Amino acid sequence: MKKLIIASTSTLHGGSYLDYLLPTLQEHFKGCTTLLFVPYARPGGITHDEYTAKAAEVFAKINITVKGIHEYENPVIATENAEAIFTGGGNTFLLVTQLYKTGVMDAIEKAVEKGTPYLGTSAGSNICGLTMNTTNDMPIIYPPSFQTLGLVPFNINPHYLDPMPDSKHMGETRETRIKEFHQFNPQPVLGLREGSWLEVQGSTIILRGDLQARLFRKEQEPEEIATNTDISWLK
Amino acid sequence: MKKLIIASTSTLHGGSYLDYLLPTLQEHFKGCTTLLFVPYARPGGITHDEYTAKAAEVFAKINITVKGIHEYENPVIATENAEAIFTGGGNTFLLVTQLYKTGVMDAIEKAVEKGTPYLGTSAGSNICGLTMNTTNDMPIIYPPSFQTLGLVPFNINPHYLDPMPDSKHMGETRETRIKEFHQFNPQPVLGLREGSWLEVQGSTIILRGDLQARLFRKEQEPEEIATNTDISWLK
Numbered sequence: 486m487k488k489l490i491i492a493s494t495s496t497l498h499g500g501s502y503l504d505y506l507l508p509t510l511q512e513h514f515k516g517c518t519t520l521l522f523v524p525y526a527r528p529g530g531i532t533h534d535e536y537t538a539k540a541a542e543v544f545a546k547i548n549i550t551v552k553g554i555h556e557y558e559n560p561v562i563a564t565e566n567a568e569a570i571f572t573g574g575g576n577t578f579l580l581v582t583q584l585y586k587t588g589v590m591d592a593i594e595k596a597v598e599k600g601t602p603y604l605g606t607s608a609g610s611n612i613c614g615l616t617m618n619t620t621n622d623m624p625i626i627y628p629p630s631f632q633t634l635g636l637v638p639f640n641i642n643p644h645y646l647d648p649m650p651d652s653k654h655m656g657e658t659r660e661t662r663i664k665e666f667h668q669f670n671p672q673p674v675l676g677l678r679e680g681s682w683l684e685v686q687g688s689t690i691i692l693r694g695d696l697q698a699r700l701f702r703k704e705q706e707p708e709e710i711a712t713n714t715d716i717s718w719l720k
Numbered sequence: 721m722k723k724l725i726i727a728s729t730s731t732l733h734g735g736s737y738l739d740y741l742l743p744t745l746q747e748h749f750k751g752c753t754t755l756l757f758v759p760y761a762r763p764g765g766i767t768h769d770e771y772t773a774k775a776a777e778v779f780a781k782i783n784i785t786v787k788g789i790h791e792y793e794n795p796v797i798a799t800e801n802a803e804a805i806f807t808g809g810g811n812t813f814l815l816v817t818q819l820y821k822t823g824v825m826d827a828i829e830k831a832v833e834k835g836t837p838y839l840g841t842s843a844g845s846n847i848c849g850l851t852m853n854t855t856n857d858m859p860i861i862y863p864p865s866f867q868t869l870g871l872v873p874f875n876i877n878p879h880y881l882d883p884m885p886d887s888k889h890m891g892e893t894r895e896t897r898i899k900e901f902h903q904f905n906p907q908p909v910l911g912l913r914e915g916s917w918l919e920v921q922g923s924t925i926i927l928r929g930d931l932q933a934r935l936f937r938k939e940q941e942p943e944e945i946a947t948n949t950d951i952s953w954l955k
Contacts, residue, residue: 530903653733668765
């Protein structure tokens with residue numbers, strides 16, 4: 486059975502890495518003693534080793550040993566054999582490029598379908614949607630495709646940000662950008678505010694965290710989804 | 721001789737479309753009575769006709785008649801024959817996709833090299849750089865390449881935004897994103913704040929407008945460039 490946590494962010498303002506999620510992760514990864522970390526998104530350009538060490542430090546608190554996928558000779562086999570998988574945030578273009586280059590994109594999809602518990606934050610959540618067309622990241626590298634895992638039947642917009650009423654900056658708001666997306670793409674987009682996550686168990690998808698999420702559908706007004714809502718109907 | 725205005729934005733906060741640039745454009749397009757408008761970036765998803773009407777209204781004030789490139793049967797020939805070219809802002813992914821699909825990318829490059837005066841704002845400025853890897857836009861469509869016109873030998877980051885010290889949002893700052901870009905790409909990136917533009921005359925490139933620009937180079941500290949500085953040396 487599919488078992489996913491799809492989180493908007495790894496870190497809340499004023500908090501430390503993954504701390505707000507730790508009780509949830511303890512439950513999510515119950516029975517696992519090891520975890521495969523996918524550091525490909527390299528936030529701020531840190532190395533795979535540095536990023537993996539950061540994840541390992543947190544998971545040590547719940548007695549889970551972390552190993553980076555880059556430490557294995559064959560990353561596809563490492564994915565197939567993983568007890569649990571966590572894809573960290575950073576740059577989605579870089580992450581997706583690496584996932585295709587290594588063959589790990591397919592391998593994660595298969596592992597998740599057969600029941601390996603998965604955690605994604607930020608870019609690692611973006612790839613759970615149908616495509617990466619609704620990432621907020623800068624396109625620093627050209628991926629072979631914008632197609633992603635499709636573990637949920639819609640797109641994710643992590644770090645969803647409401648328009649800032651006092652802004653004098655003339656760049657587009659997040660809402661305007663997602664409306665532009667819908668001029669060319671049919672699938673719903675779920676804007677996950679920082680602190681929100683999706684809990685996926687089989688075909689059930691529930692919004693968790695303290696906040697509402699903002700749902701955008703083609704040719705419809707955006708709507709707010711209350712926390713703890715079952716959104717398994719969404720596609 | 722190459723003759724370009726590469727502007728960060730079309731509209732300043734509280735201003736109207738292109739008003740702050742109008743005296744500059746009057747000089748830039750001196751002697752031209754017609755202008756070819758490239759509306760492919762479709763800001764907010766508006767139609768090519770709507771977008772062209774918006775540009776036409778402004779250029780009427782300086783006695784220039786605007787026609788949209790989509791109104792021509794052959795957009796490449798339209799570009800070759802244009803007296804002047806203006807590529808408007810919107811979504812860079814959409815703009816670049818359309819420019820490749822129609823063959824207009826090459827045609828603009830050739831027209832500019834032979835001396836057709838060009839104006840770009842926002843997405844229309846992004847494409848003047850070597851690549852579109854430093855756009856701020858959402859990747860709503862998958863372009864055949866991130867390669868762009870290379871009319872200046874570096875990349876542009878339009879709508880450059882300084883970090884907001886009070887922000888509680890955990891998404892990356894613009895500076896962080898550009899640093900990530902430099903992990904994988906060698907060329908300098910010029911962050912043009914809203915109200916700044918580059919004036920290109922042949923091989924001379926000068927920063928114009930009231931503000932400084934922020935220059936990012938691989939493995940170097942970012943630096944501020946004063947307005948009216950000649951940056952022809954930058955590559």
